[in-house]
Amino acid sequence: MNPVNLKLLAQKLNLSIATVSRALQDSHEVSTQTKERVKALAAELNYQPNAYASSLRRNVSKTIGVVIPEVNNHFFSLAINGIEAVARQQGYHVLIYLTHEDHDREADITQYLTGGRVDGLLMSVAASASQDFSHLKKLYDSKPAIVFFDRVCEELPTASVTTNDYESGYLATQHLIEAGCRHIVHLMIAGNLSIGRMRMQGYHAALESHGIAFDETLVVNGSDDDDGNTHLITDLLRQRPEIDGMFASVERLAISSYQACQALGRAIPADVKIVGFSNLGVASLLNPALTTITQPAYEIGREAATILLRAIEKKHPILPSQSVVLNSTLFPRRSTARD
Amino acid sequence: MNPVNLKLLAQKLNLSIATVSRALQDSHEVSTQTKERVKALAAELNYQPNAYASSLRRNVSKTIGVVIPEVNNHFFSLAINGIEAVARQQGYHVLIYLTHEDHDREADITQYLTGGRVDGLLMSVAASASQDFSHLKKLYDSKPAIVFFDRVCEELPTASVTTNDYESGYLATQHLIEAGCRHIVHLMIAGNLSIGRMRMQGYHAALESHGIAFDETLVVNGSDDDDGNTHLITDLLRQRPEIDGMFASVERLAISSYQACQALGRAIPADVKIVGFSNLGVASLLNPALTTITQPAYEIGREAATILLRAIEKKHPILPSQSVVLNSTLFPRRSTARD
DNA sequence: CTGTTAGCGCCTTCAA
DNA sequence: TTGAAGGCGCTAACAG
Numbered sequence: 001m002n003p004v005n006l007k008l009l010a011q012k013l014n015l016s017i018a019t020v021s022r023a024l025q026d027s028h029e030v031s032t033q034t035k036e037r038v039k040a041l042a043a044e045l046n047y048q049p050n051a052y053a054s055s056l057r058r059n060v061s062k063t064i065g066v067v068i069p070e071v072n073n074h075f076f077s078l079a080i081n082g083i084e085a086v087a088r089q090q091g092y093h094v095l096i097y098l099t100h101e102d103h104d105r106e107a108d109i110t111q112y113l114t115g116g117r118v119d120g121l122l123m124s125v126a127a128s129a130s131q132d133f134s135h136l137k138k139l140y141d142s143k144p145a146i147v148f149f150d151r152v153c154e155e156l157p158t159a160s161v162t163t164n165d166y167e168s169g170y171l172a173t174q175h176l177i178e179a180g181c182r183h184i185v186h187l188m189i190a191g192n193l194s195i196g197r198m199r200m201q202g203y204h205a206a207l208e209s210h211g212i213a214f215d216e217t218l219v220v221n222g223s224d225d226d227d228g229n230t231h232l233i234t235d236l237l238r239q240r241p242e243i244d245g246m247f248a249s250v251e252r253l254a255i256s257s258y259q260a261c262q263a264l265g266r267a268i269p270a271d272v273k274i275v276g277f278s279n280l281g282v283a284s285l286l287n288p289a290l291t292t293i294t295q296p297a298y299e300i301g302r303e304a305a306t307i308l309l310r311a312i313e314k315k316h317p318i319l320p321s322q323s324v325v326l327n328s329t330l331f332p333r334r335s336t337a338r339d
Numbered sequence: 340m341n342p343v344n345l346k347l348l349a350q351k352l353n354l355s356i357a358t359v360s361r362a363l364q365d366s367h368e369v370s371t372q373t374k375e376r377v378k379a380l381a382a383e384l385n386y387q388p389n390a391y392a393s394s395l396r397r398n399v400s401k402t403i404g405v406v407i408p409e410v411n412n413h414f415f416s417l418a419i420n421g422i423e424a425v426a427r428q429q430g431y432h433v434l435i436y437l438t439h440e441d442h443d444r445e446a447d448i449t450q451y452l453t454g455g456r457v458d459g460l461l462m463s464v465a466a467s468a469s470q471d472f473s474h475l476k477k478l479y480d481s482k483p484a485i486v487f488f489d490r491v492c493e494e495l496p497t498a499s500v501t502t503n504d505y506e507s508g509y510l511a512t513q514h515l516i517e518a519g520c521r522h523i524v525h526l527m528i529a530g531n532l533s534i535g536r537m538r539m540q541g542y543h544a545a546l547e548s549h550g551i552a553f554d555e556t557l558v559v560n561g562s563d564d565d566d567g568n569t570h571l572i573t574d575l576l577r578q579r580p581e582i583d584g585m586f587a588s589v590e591r592l593a594i595s596s597y598q599a600c601q602a603l604g605r606a607i608p609a610d611v612k613i614v615g616f617s618n619l620g621v622a623s624l625l626n627p628a629l630t631t632i633t634q635p636a637y638e639i640g641r642e643a644a645t646i647l648l649r650a651i652e653k654k655h656p657i658l659p660s661q662s663v664v665l666n667s668t669l670f671p672r673r674s675t676a677r678d
Numbered sequence: 679c680t681g682t683t684a685g686c687g688c689c690t691t692c693a694a
Numbered sequence: 695t696t697g698a699a700g701g702c703g704c705t706a707a708c709a710g
Contacts, residue, residue, distance in 0.1 A: 005703060016681045021705065029679060046477060048454035052394040053703035056686050061391065063434075071419050077411040084410075084437050093456070095402075096435045098423050115387035116687095117432070138385060344687060355697045360689060370695060392687035395702050 004047045063093040065118040069101045074279040075297045082301025103128035107135035114142040120308045124151040127191030145311050149304040152194045159322040161304040163295050165195050168328045169202020172275040177210045181245030187253040190221040199249040222253050233260035248276035294329045343386045402432040404457040408440045413618040414636045421640025442467030446474035453481035459647045463490040466530030484650050488643040491533045498661040500643040502634050504534045507667045508541020511614040516549045520584030526592040529560040538588040572599035587615035633668045
């Protein structure tokens, strides 16, 4: 299969490569006729410019990278949808990398990404126990624009798109308190995540302002082992029958908490009330009492991509002041066909 | 920020670019000492080869593309997980493109992809009404290796990774029949999909072999509008009170069917029994009666990526005979902590 | 309006 | 074992 490149087109048309190139870019300095001729042949031969040659020459790749912990997670899926929509609209390609919450993997990935492969990066950091962000700093120094979303690395002076996590945590907890709960478990994901801290602080503050003592033993650190989490919660519920409420700061923990209650035969919401983060429409179907907090995941993706691409196009650096905080939707009931 | 490239390294080391290049590739024809020197400096300056220059020169990109309808869908999320795992392990990058079930969009995307941007392509075709695969044929002729997964374009002589859809459809329907159902709705996604046809044929055959007449009016073609689907099903259930079973060939239709029953106050499984494809663990939590068929999505992704990358690496063409059919898991109950 | 030329950064003959 | 040179395909000066 002989390659269809500018040289071939030029030969067939008795033109120079440069003219063909210009014609295909609708340059003003090419006669309308030759433009037509060139484009006609290009279409006929199904010419497609070599992206790598072009990237090499112009030093831009029209490609962004998305680095996230998992894709098998409704929040990130929806975010990718938003990212892809914006990228596509602006002619950008999207490379995807999954860290699986692994710090070393994340470091590996960011390492590769310093090679000019991407013009910019959208990132949600892995929930590693370590506080070591040296790989991110290296990446940041190297070149590409970075915008964080949801899970932020606060040590880099760049923009981020997040949700009102503190407030959500506060309201979720307050909701439980107002519903009569006095012994509220906080289910959070292990690791050192900005969002985890914020939600935790909201939980803490809500307890305090309602005169309920913070009980450290009611805080559960989940892992990425769902069954393990369910066991953890089941055991806690068994040992502490006074528990009457749970605030799950991650979707899968909300589901685990639901399963734990089922396993023990404790009724929801009669015995235990649950409020959980969930970006999955179905979760609220599980039980009308499983109150949910939904993040605007798609919009987060769109917003983050928009900020990033704007900066790339205009060659502006990205400043922390461009950060955006969106609001989660609290306590919606998923409408059924009959509402 | 001055770029760290071979030239720079060569200058600093008083070596030629060629030697530096060879040293970094562990070429046999470079002395151990200079290799050390080169690598040391490269590490110190955090040298990262320019991927585009390399791709241009070697005419391989170490990049594969994944073209799927949606990412916000457990099946595809899981598949991507599998794909990414294999790709990463073999040093490949993954570009992602979403068609949103739109034929024109799919054509656009495949058009871009003929430019040598990817060495290969994993694809699950959009559920368009049209039978027009000319864009795929063009792509196929152009160069990159293609492996289809789940949703196949049967007109291209390449490999695919699918599941036993006919059998699943048959067994699902048989399950309902054996449970006493006589008026079984088939909920399928609109469009011209290989998997839809296979599952439909299974449904059809099961009815036939159990002496139940096929009733065309019990086949519902859903769209990608979930609420619309729920309404559609609700209306059907209202008009045809004799309906006692539903087979949903897509996850979201399973959920819609559940919601429709709820809306009408029809008990599951007492009044209506449902069997549905679902790759989402939670779905079976909805109701123990919502029996599920689960595809090995992660393995499908792994398998498809493995076939593709093997072909790329060995520069073998991909043959239809390399196709793989994996088995879905039928009727599992998601185990709870207490099982 | 069109052609010539000079690279982008890298790899790979060929020659020393 | 190393260096010099050419070129992957494309773009962007600079000439004409």
